[in-house]
Structure formats: structure tokens, C-alpha cells
Amino acid sequence: MIAPAVEALARDLAGLAEAEERFRDELTLLIAGGRLLDVLARAREAGFAVLTDLTAVDRLPAEPRFEVVYLVTNYMTPGRLRLKVRVEAGDPVLPSATPVYPGANWLEREVFDMFGIRFGGHPDLKRILMPDDWEGYPLRKDYALVEEPVEFIGHTPKVPSAIIPRTPRTPPTPPR
Amino acid sequence: MSALTRETIVLNMGPHHPSTHGVLRLMLELEGEVILRAEPVIGYLHTGFEKEMETRTYHQNIVFPPRIEYLATMIEEHAYVLAVEKLLGVRAPERAEVIRVILAELSRIASHLVWLGTSAIDVNVTSMLMYCFNDRERVMDIFEMVSGQRMMHGYMRVGGLQWDVPAEFTERVRGFVEDLPGRLDEYERLLTDNLIWRGRTEGIGVLSYDDVLRYGCTGPIGRGSGVNYDVRKAFPYGGYETYDFDVPLGSRGDTFDRYTVRMEEMRQARRIILQALGRLRDGPIMVDDRKVALPPRAELVRSMEAVIHQFKLVSEGFHPEAGEVYSAVESPRGEKGYYLVSDGSNHPIRARVRAPSFNNLQALPVMIFRNMVSDVVVAIASIDIILGDVDR
Numbered sequence A: 001m002i003a004p005a006v007e008a009l010a011r012d013l014a015g016l017a018e019a020e021e022r023f024r025d026e027l028t029l030l031i032a033g034g035r036l037l038d039v040l041a042r043a044r045e046a047g048f049a050v051l052t053d054l055t056a057v058d059r060l061p062a063e064p065r066f067e068v069v070y071l072v073t074n075y076m077t078p079g080r081l082r083l084k085v086r087v088e089a090g091d092p093v094l095p096s097a098t099p100v101y102p103g104a105n106w107l108e109r110e111v112f113d114m115f116g117i118r119f120g121g122h123p124d125l126k127r128i129l130m131p132d133d134w135e136g137y138p139l140r141k142d143y144a145l146v147e148e149p150v151e152f153i154g155h156t157p158k159v160p161s162a163i164i165p166r167t168p169r170t171p172p173t174p175p176r
Numbered sequence B: 001m002s003a004l005t006r007e008t009i010v011l012n013m014g015p016h017h018p019s020t021h022g023v024l025r026l027m028l029e030l031e032g033e034v035i036l037r038a039e040p041v042i043g044y045l046h047t048g049f050e051k052e053m054e055t056r057t058y059h060q061n062i063v064f065p066p067r068i069e070y071l072a073t074m075i076e077e078h079a080y081v082l083a084v085e086k087l088l089g090v091r092a093p094e095r096a097e098v099i100r101v102i103l104a105e106l107s108r109i110a111s112h113l114v115w116l117g118t119s120a121i122d123v124n125v126t127s128m129l130m131y132c133f134n135d136r137e138r139v140m141d142i143f144e145m146v147s148g149q150r151m152m153h154g155y156m157r158v159g160g161l162q163w164d165v166p167a168e169f170t171e172r173v174r175g176f177v178e179d180l181p182g183r184l185d186e187y188e189r190l191l192t193d194n195l196i197w198r199g200r201t202e203g204i205g206v207l208s209y210d211d212v213l214r215y216g217c218t219g220p221i222g223r224g225s226g227v228n229y230d231v232r233k234a235f236p237y238g239g240y241e242t243y244d245f246d247v248p249l250g251s252r253g254d255t256f257d258r259y260t261v262r263m264e265e266m267r268q269a270r271r272i273i274l275q276a277l278g279r280l281r282d283g284p285i286m287v288d289d290r291k292v293a294l295p296p297r298a299e300l301v302r303s304m305e306a307v308i309h310q311f312k313l314v315s316e317g318f319h320p321e322a323g324e325v326y327s328a329v330e331s332p333r334g335e336k337g338y339y340l341v342s343d344g345s346n347h348p349i350r351a352r353v354r355a356p357s358f359n360n361l362q363a364l365p366v367m368i369f370r371n372m373v374s375d376v377v378v379a380i381a382s383i384d385i386i387l388g389d390v391d392r
Helices: A006-014 A033-045 A102-115 B047-053 B060-068 B073-088 B094-122 B127-147 B171-191 B197-200 B207-216 B220-226 B254-278 B305-316 B356-362 B374-382 B386-392
Strands: A018-024 A026-031 A050-058 A066-074 A078-086 A094-095 A117-118 B011-012 B027-029 B036-041 B323-331 B335-340 B348-355
Touching: A006 A026, A006 A078, A006 A094, A006 B047, A018 B323, A026 A033, A026 B323, A033 A078, A033 A094, A050 B323, A050 B335, A050 B348, A078 A094, A078 A117, A078 B323, A102 A117, A102 B356, A117 B027, B011 B305, B027 B207, B027 B374, B036 B374, B047 B060, B047 B348, B060 B073, B060 B220, B060 B386, B073 B323, B073 B335, B094 B127, B094 B171, B094 B323, B094 B374, B127 B171, B171 B254, B197 B374, B220 B254, B220 B335, B254 B374, B323 B348, B335 B356, B356 B386
Parallel strands: A026 A078, A094 A117
Antiparallel strands: A018 A026, A050 A066, A066 A078, B011 B027, B027 B036, B323 B335, B335 B348
């Protein structure tokens, strides 16, 4: 069951959201980038005082490619709401959430570091986990994961997914 | 230069420094010995777990959680398998849930004991470390007895447990938790009224109630500042809603309050374990769903169906529905969450680890503002930082 506090906030934000998803008792609102700060500020006012998580998903080859995901939590009347913003691959930029939730500072730096999504108005947007001079954004889908080459004869570096390859969902088998 | 000119120096601390509990680097701007500004520099232990998890099946990924956060290993596995179970929409049978709760709470005690020993050694109470590790060793022995491994267990499975616990499990756990209060009283006699301990912890590393919310700090850091948030109470998981336990809170938000909160949490963990031991009834330890759990060995020689299921699960793994879930547990360091995104294939397309240490460390510069350099060591210890968790 979705918590009443979350339902109330979702109703309040209904005019600002583009779509709503419900999956496994979790509510996700799809927000346009331009309305993000407004929505976050209203969530915070409604008692969702904590930004628990901020991350991104690379949906390559889908368009728009990136989804930036905000998870806000209400401690007083427990409830969580996920807010999602889609970002184009060409020039991925969003307004920074730091004015509303100062804790977004490092989380946004991590998203920048791993996905190359920039946050306008961020106080100190630079790499956080990777070295400052690193090239590329490791969590992007087109950033290949390879085994480090070693100098053994006959060793072919392979990626772990070559061991059990990705398989799409099989259609449900008809009952006998 | 005139004596009245304000002069600051920048001091680099770490990354290789014993008191940073790993590889944390701090850039401190000092005026004399007073900290004006601090900037944590992290990433030295970045291993790319999230990227690795995208390339493996859900089942293979069980090996990563205890390696991300290596002090509360059972809680980490619990967090991950619960997230996958939520994604699949299955729930482990009752006996498996009870055993998981016992192991998770033992893990919490073990982790807090390491914290107690290492923070005490940071303020020069060197004997504490030996006492605490001695007790922790008993938990490690129980884990080894149950899973075969002291730390990187891989004991929890999506939908249950790898195998059932041995017959002497109950007795060994009961033996440990019965000795625990006496040991904790002894440690508190050593520390609580110790003038040096109080002097080094009281009023040090203060974090206000509002700052806890602002920076998203959780766990004993948040509760030490009076924020009444425990994932086990707010968003119960794995049967925690049926256990009776209290959430200790501090009021001043200093290092001493975090110490009292953690000591009380160990006692509450013991309460939960005793209740759980009373509920341990015989029963299955894996779900019955053949699309998720391997069929029992005995079935393989009789049923073709079982062989096919076994083959499918081993060679491909299961395929959860397309969708996304966030599932969190209360780790000794705070809210540990897994955000899994599925596109219907046998690998997650995104596995995000919401690390409590990451958010808690972000508040360190606030905690140590205008404190002394020697207090930085105490403040870092009070966060109970795990760099593997921060850098992932």
C-alpha cells in the first residue's frame, strides 16, 4: 500500500507532473526539468524533509537517454516519493537541487562523475569518486567494462557478461 | 607579518592515516589548531561495484554487498536480497525471515563492537580494541558455522537462505547474547565515567537536528541528534514490524550521544535476537517458486521439470518484470538502500547502492567546524565510516 502522505503529495503535485507510475507499492512522478526545483520545494514543504537518494539511469538507446531520479522521504509520517526527470543525451543539464536540499551536493557530483550530467548552479561541480583527470563517464552504457589486460599467452580478456549473457524476458509459457 | 594578521594554513590529512579508518583524505584549513574549513577527498577505494552489478545476473550479484560494506556483512546481504525479492514480488518463508533477523542483528552487534574498539583506540583507550574483537570473534564464529565464511558469506539467497542453520545454532547464539549485557556493562564502566573519554567526546562533532535532515544523515548520527528515524520502524521489512524493540535517541548530537545510542542499540539488538530465537520453528527456508529458487537436489533425479528449472536458473537466472524498486534496511551506519531497475532481462540495467556512509561523511565539515585538529579523529570515528561503502 502506498502511504497516505505520499498519495496526498502526489495529488498536490498532480498539475506539475507529466505522468505517474505505480510499481510494487512505490509511486514515481515524472517531472519536466524546468519544474524540478518547484516540485522539490513543495515536497520539502509537505514534510518530505530528506533527500534520501539522487541518482541517474542510462536508458541507451532510448530517447531521452538519461533519467535522473530523486527519492524524497518523509520521516514524520513515513512515506517515500520518487521523482524522475528525463534528460536528453546532447547537452545533459539540470538545475541543481542544492538550494532546496543541501545534501544533494555530493550526490549531484557523483551523478556528474558517473554519467556526465551537469547541474546548473551547483556550488562545486567536479568529479568525486574518479580522479580529476579521468576521461569518460563510467556508468554510461557506452562505456565498456573490460578486464585489465595481463601478459599471459593465450589469455583473452573477457567481460563478466560474457559468462552469463543478458537474455530478454522469455514469454510466459502456456499452462499445460 | 604582524601578529594581528589572521593567518591560515592548509593541512593535508590522509589518505593513509590510521585514524581515517581506511583511505579518506581531508584537506583542513586551520587557524592555529582550529578548523575553519574541511574538505573530504574520497574515491580512493572506488571499485565500480555498481557497474559490475549491471553485467551480472541478480543471483551472481549477491557476492557484492558484503564486499561493499565489510563490517555488517549479513545486513548487506539482507538489504540486497530484499530488494530483489521486492522486484520479483516474492517473500521468503517465515523460518528464513527469522534466521535473517537473527543474523542481521548479530551483524549489527559485531559492527558496533568494531566501532567501539576502534573509536576507543582513537582516544588512546587501547585495551578496548582487544575486548571488543574478542566478543566480535564469537559472532564471526557463528557466521562461519552457519555459512562457512567469516565475512563474505553469500548465505542469503533471493527467496530464502542457502541452506538451513546447523542444530547447535540456537544454543551458540543464546550463549553469546546471554553473555553480552555483562560485557557491555563492563565496557560502559570503562568508558562512560572515564574523564578522558567524556572530555574527548562531549560537545565534540556536534550536528544539529536540522543539519541531519539537510544532509540526509541516518543511523546513529541522526538518532544521536534526536531525529527519530529507524528504517526498521518507519519502513518495516523482513518481519521487523512484529518485534518489540526501542529506538534510542540522543539530544545534543555530539560524539558522546552517538556512543550512548550505539551501546543501547546493541542491547536492543539482543532483545530482538531473543524474541527471534523463541520463534524459530521448523519449516522451509526457501520459497516454493521454481522460477526463483533452485529445486531440491532429490527432485532432480525424478522430475524432468526440476531439471529444466535447474538448468534455466543456473544458465540464465530469473527474469523479473520490467520496473524499478527501492528497498532499504537499517544498517549499523544508517539507511542502506538498493535501487534496482529491471528491463525484464536477467541482469539489472541499473543497480544503485544508497550508501549511508556517503551521506554521513558529507556532514563531517559541519561537525568539525571550529573544533580542534585532534577532535577530527574522534569525529571521523563517531561517523563509523566504512570507506568501501562511501566509494563503492
